[in-house]
Amino acid sequence: MVDQTQRIFNILTFNQISAVGLKRFPSDHYHIGSDLTHPDAILVRSHNMLNMDIPKSVIAIGRAGAGTNNIPVNEMNCRGVPVFNTPGANANAVKELVLASMLIAARNLIPAFRFVESLQGDDKVLHKQVEDHKKKFLGVELPKRTLGIIGLGKIGRLVADAAIKLGMKVLGYDPKITVESAWSLSSEVQKAHSIEDLLRHSDFISLHVPLMDSTYHLINDEMISYLKRDTILLNFSRDAIADEDAVLAGITNGKIKYYVCDFPSQKLQHHEAIITLPHLGASTQEAEENCAIMVVNQLMDYLQHGNIINTVNFPDVVMERGSPYRVAIANANVPNLLGQISTCMANAGLNIHNMTNKSRGEMAYTLVDIDSPVSENVIDDLSRITGALLVRYLPILAENSD
Numbered sequence: 001m002v003d004q005t006q007r008i009f010n011i012l013t014f015n016q017i018s019a020v021g022l023k024r025f026p027s028d029h030y031h032i033g034s035d036l037t038h039p040d041a042i043l044v045r046s047h048n049m050l051n052m053d054i055p056k057s058v059i060a061i062g063r064a065g066a067g068t069n070n071i072p073v074n075e076m077n078c079r080g081v082p083v084f085n086t087p088g089a090n091a092n093a094v095k096e097l098v099l100a101s102m103l104i105a106a107r108n109l110i111p112a113f114r115f116v117e118s119l120q121g122d123d124k125v126l127h128k129q130v131e132d133h134k135k136k137f138l139g140v141e142l143p144k145r146t147l148g149i150i151g152l153g154k155i156g157r158l159v160a161d162a163a164i165k166l167g168m169k170v171l172g173y174d175p176k177i178t179v180e181s182a183w184s185l186s187s188e189v190q191k192a193h194s195i196e197d198l199l200r201h202s203d204f205i206s207l208h209v210p211l212m213d214s215t216y217h218l219i220n221d222e223m224i225s226y227l228k229r230d231t232i233l234l235n236f237s238r239d240a241i242a243d244e245d246a247v248l249a250g251i252t253n254g255k256i257k258y259y260v261c262d263f264p265s266q267k268l269q270h271h272e273a274i275i276t277l278p279h280l281g282a283s284t285q286e287a288e289e290n291c292a293i294m295v296v297n298q299l300m301d302y303l304q305h306g307n308i309i310n311t312v313n314f315p316d317v318v319m320e321r322g323s324p325y326r327v328a329i330a331n332a333n334v335p336n337l338l339g340q341i342s343t344c345m346a347n348a349g350l351n352i353h354n355m356t357n358k359s360r361g362e363m364a365y366t367l368v369d370i371d372s373p374v375s376e377n378v379i380d381d382l383s384r385i386t387g388a389l390l391v392r393y394l395p396i397l398a399e400n401s402d
């Protein structure tokens with residue numbers, strides 16, 4: 001049997017992951033590279049992995065960021081592979097870009113800038129043109145205007161706080177809000193009774209929901225029909241949350257004054273009322289570092305100790321080491337798995353020191369600390385239990401690597 005205390009983990013990287021995070025991997029137990037052939041884990045940002053042949057060696061995927069719609073999470077469920085992300089690590093960066101975008105749109109800064117760039121002549125001519133035409137760019141101020149926020153998670157609630165500080169009224173809509181988010185939400189955020197209610201009463205609308213089946217084209221012709229005239233719509237979530245054809249029609253019929261979004265497409269290019277940015281929401285030095293540090297810490301804790309924190313498909317499961325010998329089992333959430341695990345260990349003469357088991361939807365996860373080393377045969381027997389998807393033996397790594 002390979003000495004698991006000496007093992008090396010291969011981490012395959014897609015996209016540019018901040019070196020501040022990558023350097024946390026101790027070099028005596030981790031190899032990092034963008035061209036490794038038998039990776040144990042993948043670190044990714046927005047690289048599209050949906051149609052990729054993900055090597056069978058992969059036991060974890062870490063998304064340095066929030067959205068995981070580029071990762072085949074269902075396929076990973078079948079393999080018992082956790083998909084980690086970094087909730088909140090880039091939220092401030094997105095919030096700041098949303099604030100900038102609201103101000104840019106409210107004051108017509110893009111057309112105003114384009115106008116100035118188009119001017120020709122000496123300073124006297126320029127000044128005259130400026131004073132004659134500035135009325136075309138008359139803007140509005142934010143205080144007392146209503147911002148509707150759809151999705152009050154890590155980003156939505158920061159945007160809400162900032163808007164309130166700027167004197168705006170904030171309406172929020174999030175039927176799936178978590179208890180943690182509800183606790184951290186400013187009491188000044190008014191709850192919209194329905195999405196229609198929010199759309200009808202907002203001057204600005206900002207989308208902060210993940211892309212899932214239930215949010216695909218959340219903003220469509222019908223939803224846009226509820227808007228006030230001249231609404232400013234901001235989408236820093238994902239392209240497909242707003243139906244581009246519906247947005248274009250909404251601009252034509254006067255419901256939408258500006259559509260500001262982080263996801264360019266040919267349909268959205270070269271339109272006076274559309275401002276698209278090159279997916280810049282999380283592109284700050286701070287956010288990139290925060291995401292990389294968080295995801296690397298989570299990944300190392302999982303690879304070395306089996307602990308799971310912040311995945312989109314497994315429950316959080318953390319157990320302090322009670323012994324140097326640990327077995328981690330990702331399994332389907334079916335009856336009698338724990339009984340079979342205990343029986344298998346008892347049959348091998350192993351004494352269980354401590355164990356924990358949690359489930360989330362179809363997935364469950366079990367950590368078992370054992371008083372003595374565990375043989376490869378026992379790991380094979382555990383792997384044969386119906387419903388066991390991924391079984392790992394995790395003795396503490398040798399020296400300097402915890």
Ligand SMILES: NC(=O)c1ccc[n+]([C@@H]2O[C@H](COP(=O)([O-])OP(=O)(O)OC[C@H]3O[C@@H](n4cnc5c(N)ncnc54)[C@H](O)[C@@H]3O)[C@@H](O)[C@H]2O)c1
Nearest residue numbers: 066067151152153154155174176177209210236237281282
């Ligand atoms: N532009 C960027 O660079 C950038 C950066 C970070 C995140 N994002 C996108 O923003 C999304 C949100 O990020 P987050 O960190 O706030 O995530 P989050 O998980 O903390 O919050 C998402 C919120 O949306 C809510 N929600 C889900 N379905 C909803 C629905 N139908 N209507 C209303 N609310 C609904 C959830 O209950 C949750 O509170 C990410 O999934 C990602 O797609 C983009």
Ligand SMILES: O=C(O)[C@H](O)COP(=O)(O)O
Nearest residue numbers: 045046064065066067282
């Ligand atoms: O979901 C996210 O975290 C953002 O879309 C950021 O994506 P990026 O890491 O590719 O910038």
